[in-house]
Amino acid sequence: xxxxxxxxxxxxxxxxxxxxxxxxxxxxxGTLVGVLPGIGPAMTVALLLPITFSVxxxxxxxxxxxxxxxxxxxxxxxxxxLNTPGESSSMITALEGNKMAKRGRAAQAxxxxxxxxxxxxxxxxxxxxxxxxxxxDFAISFGPEDYFALAVLAFTAVSSxxxxxxxxxxxxxxxxxxVGLIGIDQQTGQARLTLGIPQLLDGIDVVIVAVGxxxxxxVLYVASRLRHSDPEVIPVGRAFLGRSDWSRSWRPWLxxxxxxxxxxxxxxxxxxxPTFLSYAxxxxxxxxVAREEYGKGAIEGVAGPEAANNASAAGTLVxxxxxxxxxxxxxxxxLAAFQQYGLQPGPQLFDHNPALVxxxxxxxxxxxxxLLVLNLPLAPLWARVLHVPRPYLYAGxxxxxxxxxxxxxxxxxxxxxxxxxxxxxFAMRRFGLPVAPAxxxxxxxxxxxxxxxxxxxxxxxxxxxxxxxxxxxxLLTIALLALFTPLIRKWFARPSRAA
Amino acid sequence: xxxxxxxxxxxxxxxGPAYSWRRPELILALTVLGLGGFVIAGTAGVTAxxxxxxxxxxxxPVIVGSALLLIGLFYAVDVVRGGRGDPEESEDIDTQAPADxxxxxxxxxxxxxxxxxxxLLGWIIAGALLFFGLSVVLGATRRLHTAxxxxxxxxxxxxxxxxxxxxxxxxxxxxxxx
Numbered sequence: 001x002x003x004x005x006x007x008x009x010x011x012x013x014x015x016x017x018x019x020x021x022x023x024x025x026x027x028x029x030g031t032l033v034g035v036l037p038g039i040g041p042a043m044t045v046a047l048l049l050p051i052t053f054s055v056x057x058x059x060x061x062x063x064x065x066x067x068x069x070x071x072x073x074x075x076x077x078x079x080x081x082l083n084t085p086g087e088s089s090s091m092i093t094a095l096e097g098n099k100m101a102k103r104g105r106a107a108q109a110x111x112x113x114x115x116x117x118x119x120x121x122x123x124x125x126x127x128x129x130x131x132x133x134x135x136x137d138f139a140i141s142f143g144p145e146d147y148f149a150l151a152v153l154a155f156t157a158v159s160s161x162x163x164x165x166x167x168x169x170x171x172x173x174x175x176x177x178x179v180g181l182i183g184i185d186q187q188t189g190q191a192r193l194t195l196g197i198p199q200l201l202d203g204i205d206v207v208i209v210a211v212g213x214x215x216x217x218x219v220l221y222v223a224s225r226l227r228h229s230d231p232e233v234i235p236v237g238r239a240f241l242g243r244s245d246w247s248r249s250w251r252p253w254l255x256x257x258x259x260x261x262x263x264x265x266x267x268x269x270x271x272x273x274p275t276f277l278s279y280a281x282x283x284x285x286x287x288x289v290a291r292e293e294y295g296k297g298a299i300e301g302v303a304g305p306e307a308a309n310n311a312s313a314a315g316t317l318v319x320x321x322x323x324x325x326x327x328x329x330x331x332x333x334x335l336a337a338f339q340q341y342g343l344q345p346g347p348q349l350f351d352h353n354p355a356l357v358x359x360x361x362x363x364x365x366x367x368x369x370x371l372l373v374l375n376l377p378l379a380p381l382w383a384r385v386l387h388v389p390r391p392y393l394y395a396g397x398x399x400x401x402x403x404x405x406x407x408x409x410x411x412x413x414x415x416x417x418x419x420x421x422x423x424x425x426f427a428m429r430r431f432g433l434p435v436a437p438a439x440x441x442x443x444x445x446x447x448x449x450x451x452x453x454x455x456x457x458x459x460x461x462x463x464x465x466x467x468x469x470x471x472x473x474x475l476l477t478i479a480l481l482a483l484f485t486p487l488i489r490k491w492f493a494r495p496s497r498a499a
Numbered sequence: 500x501x502x503x504x505x506x507x508x509x510x511x512x513x514x515g516p517a518y519s520w521r522r523p524e525l526i527l528a529l530t531v532l533g534l535g536g537f538v539i540a541g542t543a544g545v546t547a548x549x550x551x552x553x554x555x556x557x558x559x560p561v562i563v564g565s566a567l568l569l570i571g572l573f574y575a576v577d578v579v580r581g582g583r584g585d586p587e588e589s590e591d592i593d594t595q596a597p598a599d600x601x602x603x604x605x606x607x608x609x610x611x612x613x614x615x616x617x618x619l620l621g622w623i624i625a626g627a628l629l630f631f632g633l634s635v636v637l638g639a640t641r642r643l644h645t646a647x648x649x650x651x652x653x654x655x656x657x658x659x660x661x662x663x664x665x666x667x668x669x670x671x672x673x674x675x676x677x
Contacts, residue, residue: 432584
């Protein structure tokens with residue numbers, strides 16, 4: 001009940017007129033940018049991060065929560081209305097959603113996505129309220145070796161689960177870890193890998209890395225293979241659901257929520273796996289009309305994955321807020337946002353800044369409601385956004401990328417660094433290296449280093465002190481399993497592929 | 500690290516030989532390998548000041564560097580043996596199209612020129628030129644229309660961010676005017 005009182009306090013913070021306006025701005029901007037094709041949730045958050053800098057922390061995080069949910073939501077509109085494959089987490093929605101839209105049921109597809117996101121988001125945020133204090137109670141006793149083991153688990157899980165090729169996932173992780181090393185060592189004050197460039201002494205700001213890998217990398221990649229035909233956008237009116245659609249949707253919403261939340265909370269879980277599982281389960285459970293329609297645009301195939309997608313977004317916040325552990329690229333950028341304000345998510349955050357944390361959680365509930373109210377009538381407007389001519393869209397992304405990075409330190413050298421990271425992002429896209437491990441490695445790397453050195457210092461340099469605590473031993477074992485399971489599987493699969 | 504330099508996607512998608520040293524992805528793999536060496540060599544000058552336990556500022560970089568060497572090696576072997584990643588899919592990407600090297604180079608040149616000239620020209624002029632240049636390179640056909648949008652966009656962002664959000668952007672040539 002304690003957390004219930006704190007949540008009420010959070011609502012008191014979030015419901016002030018100023019903060020409501022920030023939440024509304026966040027939700028609207030998040031959806032608007034998220035709807036734009038080629039821009040996934042992670043890039044949305046990265047591009048909009050600089051806007052929050054001039055706002056006090058509590059309001060900034062309320063705005064940020066809106067951007068986070070808005071960006072998630074915007075992506076599904078794109079995949080339903082636009083007739084081309086999109087980024088992976090909303091690709092499953094596109095399978096049935098796009099076919100529904102083509103058959104003239106775009107309004108219903110968007111409505112089941114919007115209401116499903118609302119239902120899943122609300123339930124999952126409720127689960128977050130229940131789960132967060134429990135995890136905090138558990139994590140309060142964590143020592144440095146436990147945090148190090150957690151980071152290692154996040155590294156291996158995100159590298160091997162999110163990528164079809166483990167070595168490519170690890171390569172991406174290594175690139176991120178290297179970027180994280182640049183700058184002054186926090187414990188001894190020694191400069192590392194700065195190449196004598198003074199701007200590198202403070203390290204490369206995470207905004208530059210995220211914007212470079214996501215935005216500039218995407219623009220260069222698009223430049224190399226731009227689809228020159230006009231985009232086919234399916235026209236849509238006001239989104240609504242008929243009676244039969246309601247009865248077909250509510251069970252998939254709940255099942256999707258149940259799948260999405262736990263997967264979102266796991267390292268390397270992300271949104272891809274639960275959305276895919278939800279799609280497969282709904283397909284198996286489909287009876288009657290649904291069975292006939294599956295593959296041609298069944299509403300269950302939109303309702304379930306969309307709910308799973310949103311529930312996993314809330315699930316991601318559990319390890320992020322309670323342990324400071326990002327499990328997706330978007331979460332890694334959120335962690336960076338906390339660090340910009342000198343805040344370190346973890347058990348202490350709930351003790352030291354309860355107003356901020358609970359204000360943010362309360363605004364997740366509000367943001368969800370705002371999204372529902374905004375998106376049902378505004379669907380035709382978002383559909384118009386999809387018509388933005390592509391040259392303007394990508395030129396605009398570059399302009400805002402440059403703006404966000406220049407706004408940090410007014411340095412043109414950082415624009416060059418941005419470009420170099422953009423080239424790296426381009427190469428990674430071109431050759432199928434996942435971007436998420438790089439972002440997580442860059443943000444979590446320095447933390448892993450500090451905890452590792454602390455743990456070894458306490459253990460007087462004895463390596464076995466890293467596995468002395470049972471929690472650390474279990475986490476490291478899971479980390480190794482996550483790394484080697486795909487390798488072993490591949491080893492057995494190889495002879496058949498070569499033949 | 501400049502993957503644009505080499506072969507087009509179409510040629511490589513063919514049923515080429517399983518073993519090849521001429522894959523563009525090899526450059527990325529070798530970059531990872533080289534970076535491993537760089538991390539280890541580049542931190543050689545960082546003297547472990549405090550601790551006698553080997554936990555100084557070089558401890559973690561050496562781990563990361565060694566891991567990069569190992570990963571780079573496996574990656575290179577995988578590429579040479581014919582492994583490949585799937586190019587990322589995105590709404591506006593035509594994965595079947597051959598790589599358009601020229602556009603990538605032009606986009607790069609325009610952006611780098613923008614970075615170099617920003618402080619001199621100021622945000623409004625440099626930003627408008629950036630938007631205009633990139634739009635034209637990416638296929639905008641109506642020049643006048645594009646130019647108007649470019650000027651509007653850079654002026655509006657300047658006003659919104661400098662006057663509204665208190666962000667510092669260079670005034671440049673127009674600093675007295677606006």
